[in-house]
Amino acid sequence: MPNETSFREAPPMIQFVAVHKFFGGLAALTDINAEVKKGEVVVVCGPSGSGKSTLIRTVNRLEAIQSGSVLFEGKDVQGKVRGSALNQLRSRIGFVFQSFNLFPHLSALDNIMLSPMKVNGVKRIEAREKALWLLDRVGLSAKAQNYPAQLSGGQQQRVAIARALAMEPPAMLFDEPTSALDPEMVGEVLSVMRGLARDGMTMMCVTHEMNFARDVADRIWFMDAGRVLETGAPSEFFRAPQHPRAQRFLSDLRMR
Amino acid sequence: MKGFDLTAILLNPEFSRMLAQGVKMTFIIFIGSWLLAMSLGIVLLAIRMLPSRIADAVVAAYVSYHRNVPTLVQLMLWYFGISSLLPDALQIWLSDHNGEAIFAVIALGLCQAAYFSEDQRSGLRAVPKGQWEAARALGHGYIGAMTHILLPQAIRNAMPSLVNHTVSLFKNSSLAMAIGVIELTHVVQEIESQSFRPFESYLIATIIYLICSLLLMWLGHYLEQRSRMAGAV
Amino acid sequence: MSLLQNMIGIVEDNWLLLLVGQYPNGPLGGLSATIILSVLGIALAFPLSVVMALARLSPWRVLRWPVTGIVYITRGVPLLLIILWVYFVLPLLIGHGVPAFTTMLVTLVGYEAAFLSEIVRGGIQALPRGQMDAARALGHSHLGAMRYVILPQALFNMIPSILSQFVSTIKETTLGYIINVPELTFAAGQINNRLLTKPFEVYFILAISYFIVCWTLTQVTNMVERRIAARRTTNLNAAAAASSLAAAASASASGT
Numbered sequence: 001m002p003n004e005t006s007f008r009e010a011p012p013m014i015q016f017v018a019v020h021k022f023f024g025g026l027a028a029l030t031d032i033n034a035e036v037k038k039g040e041v042v043v044v045c046g047p048s049g050s051g052k053s054t055l056i057r058t059v060n061r062l063e064a065i066q067s068g069s070v071l072f073e074g075k076d077v078q079g080k081v082r083g084s085a086l087n088q089l090r091s092r093i094g095f096v097f098q099s100f101n102l103f104p105h106l107s108a109l110d111n112i113m114l115s116p117m118k119v120n121g122v123k124r125i126e127a128r129e130k131a132l133w134l135l136d137r138v139g140l141s142a143k144a145q146n147y148p149a150q151l152s153g154g155q156q157q158r159v160a161i162a163r164a165l166a167m168e169p170p171a172m173l174f175d176e177p178t179s180a181l182d183p184e185m186v187g188e189v190l191s192v193m194r195g196l197a198r199d200g201m202t203m204m205c206v207t208h209e210m211n212f213a214r215d216v217a218d219r220i221w222f223m224d225a226g227r228v229l230e231t232g233a234p235s236e237f238f239r240a241p242q243h244p245r246a247q248r249f250l251s252d253l254r255m256r
Numbered sequence: 257m258k259g260f261d262l263t264a265i266l267l268n269p270e271f272s273r274m275l276a277q278g279v280k281m282t283f284i285i286f287i288g289s290w291l292l293a294m295s296l297g298i299v300l301l302a303i304r305m306l307p308s309r310i311a312d313a314v315v316a317a318y319v320s321y322h323r324n325v326p327t328l329v330q331l332m333l334w335y336f337g338i339s340s341l342l343p344d345a346l347q348i349w350l351s352d353h354n355g356e357a358i359f360a361v362i363a364l365g366l367c368q369a370a371y372f373s374e375d376q377r378s379g380l381r382a383v384p385k386g387q388w389e390a391a392r393a394l395g396h397g398y399i400g401a402m403t404h405i406l407l408p409q410a411i412r413n414a415m416p417s418l419v420n421h422t423v424s425l426f427k428n429s430s431l432a433m434a435i436g437v438i439e440l441t442h443v444v445q446e447i448e449s450q451s452f453r454p455f456e457s458y459l460i461a462t463i464i465y466l467i468c469s470l471l472l473m474w475l476g477h478y479l480e481q482r483s484r485m486a487g488a489v
Numbered sequence: 490m491s492l493l494q495n496m497i498g499i500v501e502d503n504w505l506l507l508l509v510g511q512y513p514n515g516p517l518g519g520l521s522a523t524i525i526l527s528v529l530g531i532a533l534a535f536p537l538s539v540v541m542a543l544a545r546l547s548p549w550r551v552l553r554w555p556v557t558g559i560v561y562i563t564r565g566v567p568l569l570l571i572i573l574w575v576y577f578v579l580p581l582l583i584g585h586g587v588p589a590f591t592t593m594l595v596t597l598v599g600y601e602a603a604f605l606s607e608i609v610r611g612g613i614q615a616l617p618r619g620q621m622d623a624a625r626a627l628g629h630s631h632l633g634a635m636r637y638v639i640l641p642q643a644l645f646n647m648i649p650s651i652l653s654q655f656v657s658t659i660k661e662t663t664l665g666y667i668i669n670v671p672e673l674t675f676a677a678g679q680i681n682n683r684l685l686t687k688p689f690e691v692y693f694i695l696a697i698s699y700f701i702v703c704w705t706l707t708q709v710t711n712m713v714e715r716r717i718a719a720r721r722t723t724n725l726n727a728a729a730a731a732s733s734l735a736a737a738a739s740a741s742a743s744g745t
Contacts, residue, residue, distance in 0.1 A: 060626055091628025101623035105641050114637055115627040167627060324703035325696045326660035329674060333696050337689035430567035434667060441569055454577045462566050469565030
């Protein structure tokens with residue numbers, strides 16, 4: 001269900017302007033122009049190698065770009081900003097990784113508490129309260145003292161989402177959050193993400209989960225070979241895709 | 257303090273002769289002990305592969321002793337200790353014929369053989385089991401499989417460690433000075449006491465050791481690259 | 490055998506000298522000095538090695554190159570020569586004579602720090618890249634990420650290598666004999682000079698003493714390594730499973 005908030009008036013939260021990126025001689029992203037408005041949920045899909053992960057990683061500068069600009073809340077993420085200003089910026093962008101990347105030497109609770117305390121200067125008692133609340137929200141209060149090695153993949157990813165949320169970011173990025181999970185655990189993670197979308201979080205998700213996209217996304221971006229070839233509301237995109245490659249992508253999916 | 261002047265040592269005929277002698281002795285010790293260590297290392301490995309628990313335990317004890325006792329102490333045990341147990345005639349012959357150098361080569365060689373055999377053993381263990389089965393399935397005998405298929409891979413695997421330990425052996429040659437062998441470090445101390453120029457003396461020795469070590473490391477790296485199979489990990 | 494009887498006799502007569510040197514009629518020597526020298530050497534070298542490893546991994550050449558140079562020199566020059574250097578240079582720097590023990594300690598600290606820094610560097614680089622990504626994505630600075638996420642894990646994994654380096658340090662203290670440091674080998678030399686007729690017994694006792702100390706420590710190291718390897722495999726398995734599932738999944742777009 002699309003968000004009802006009047007996001008059309010607000011300035012865009014994430015903006016890509018004429019973004020080009022190369023890996024050596026290979027063009028990974030070509031002339032990307034797109035934006036994500038506040039409160040919007042955007043799902044980026046496309047065949048593998050299309051540059052979806054690379055695109056989302058440019059938003060918090062895990063990947064650099066060669067030309068163009070990527071703006072977050074109006075600020076250039078890729079340009080001259082560096083050092084503590086960059087760290088500040090990153091702390092306002094929640095990022096959830098495909099391979100969770102939980103810190104194995106810390107318990108679930110400590111994983112969530114660490115960065116608010118050390119990066120944002122939040123006091124321990126406050127951080128702990130918030131962390132427990134977030135664990136409850138993702139359904140894992142009972143696992144607060146467990147270490148990542150003791151958690152299933154789905155549980156680890158939910159803790160990773162809580163960890164990102166603990167920084168109170170205005171936007172959340174998801175890089176194939178369920179691709180590394182056994183099928184029976186995909187649902188629990190998607191349901192957390194649905195909850196976030198319902199609560200009005202600005203989200204940009206790279207995913208293969210088309211049901212999720214159909215239900216939750218406000219816009220779908222279809223990418224292939226480093227370009228955004230088509231964007232549209234899910235209802236239009238899934239019913240009648242315009243671009244021939246998008247049509248082929250969807251028909252490949254339906255064949256399964 | 258006299259001013260820094262390398263030429264005072266390098267151009268002095270007496271000193272440069274001593275230096276040349278020291279470098280020569282260092283290399284004699286190094287190459288002698290390296291050859292001993294390599295061959296003994298292979299022998300130890302062969303013994304260890306015999307299907308006998310006693311053989312395995314004996315080699316394991318040998319390796320354990322040489323890895324846990326400091327090299328200097330091993331040298332001293334050989335030169336001061338074991339030599340005193342030898343028959344008198346042999347002792348006299350040895351002291352006439354550079355006994356110190358012989359003991360140094362023996363001690364260093366035996367010590368390093370322990371490390372080399374462990375390197376080779378790890379290298380052999382790193383070869384996937386399937387290689388052995390494939391070799392036998394094709395009809396190779398034990399020796400053939402070893403020679404053509406297993407050992408080449410084992411040596412390739414073991415190269416980095418073997419090179420590291422070779423450089424260690426080279427540096428350990430300096431320990432021979434403690435039992436009176438007139439190798440580079442000993443010579444440089446002599447020069448220092450005669451010329452009163454410690455900085456220059458030590459600097460020359462440092463540069464010689466450094467260049468030789470770097471050459472050894474570079475040579476090892478080159479051999480590693482040469483033996484690498486295209487595309488293999 | 491008379492050899493064995495001789496050895497027992499020598500130990501009975503001289504055990505105090507072997508254990509503590511001339512103390513209290515002189516500086517602390519013998520095995521005690523060896524142990525103190527080794528423990529202090531490693532303890533002081535360790536923080537220095539972490540700094541050196543971080544310098545070597547930093548993006549600034551002015552930090553990287555000097556440290557790389559120091560490491561190469563330490564690996565290429567015999568320890569004996571380095572000891573002679575310090576023996577000669579240290580009094581010049583300080584302005585007055587330096588006891589042999591201090592000279593040896595300073596040399597060991599520098600020497601061990603160079604070797605340890607390579608071990609630390611290896612340990613840091615062995616961690617999965619995702620850990621640094623996750624820490625930076627949350628807004629931690631480079632040093633903050635090192636301090637809270639990377640180093641705790643890397644150092645824990647490196648404990649066996651550090652213990653192993655400690656055993657090497659004990660063996661390296663014997664070189665103090667050359668500059669008359671009153672440690673165990675020196676004590677044995679004194680006994681031999683007094684007895685003169687039993688060199689084999691004396692040096693065999695010396696060898697056995699070192700063997701007992703080093704062998705015991707090596708066994709402890711192996712035990713510690715087994716327990717750490719078990720813990721590390723669990724963590725790595727979780728991460729490896731996640732990434733391999735991810736690789737498999739992204740090779741085929743999943744359907745509805």
